[in-house]
Amino acid sequence: MKFIHITDLHLVPPGELLWGLDPFERFDACLNDIARHHGDAAFCAITGDLTEMGSPQAYVLLRDRLARFPIPAHLMIGNHDDRGNYLAVFGGADRNGYVQSGLLLNGNHFLFLDTLKGEPSSAGLYDTPRKQWLKARLSEAAGKPVFLFMHHPPFDIGHPLMDLIKLEDAQDFENLLKDSDVRHLFFGHAHRTMSGIWNGIPFSAIPGVNHQLPLVRESVPTVYSNEPPMYSVVLVKEGRTVVHSDAFLHRAPADMPLDVERDDWI
Ligand SMILES: [Fe+2]
Known part of the structure; x- marks a missing residue:
């Protein structure tokens, strides 16, 4: 799949x-590229910071775009989002009011988590009610493969800014996963x-659709950078998970004749 x-x-x-960048223009280009080249995808997962300031208008426009998008989307919120404004437009809260959901496809359990702590912090939080929800979902999975999606990484990634605002209660989160696949x-x-790999669990992250964060702070004079946005195409089959990242705005033909090296690869 x-x-x-x-x-x-x-x-x-x-x-x-x-x-200096237009987030909606970039998101539209992203959706168009996915619809054109990956219309057979089972779903899209969008791991938070859907909006910059939690604007209700931005959520409505996001909902309208996704309604026209041919692939089902599963949304999470990030530290830039507003849970109340999100839920007013999309609904779908768990019984404790968090934006968490699960999906069972082909024997795989896909779990979409809510790690929003809330103002004024940009860090992530996974408190007791959310942990109880995850514990119940992992119990339902009963040893079957689980794929987790969340906004905040639950560990240091080695970036001095990001490590300040990772998931706060990471040890508890880690303990929750211990007996699951x-x-x-x-x-x-x-x-x-x-x-x-984090404690035996493979992980991946991708650039945002709008701006990026330079790996080396001094490599550009601004906090954020303009580097290629990407989406990932994930292929799962039996024991194999392959994650491709595609820079959809920065794809162009090579400077070469059209028929060279086309049919002689085997
Ligand atoms: Fe972000």
């Missing part, structure tokens, strides 16, 4: 720019491409 990971849209009201953890928040 195939699914898509998108993150950190940072949508602003129409007509406004964010750090978590195949992969997808997160956002970092606005960077990264992959690795």
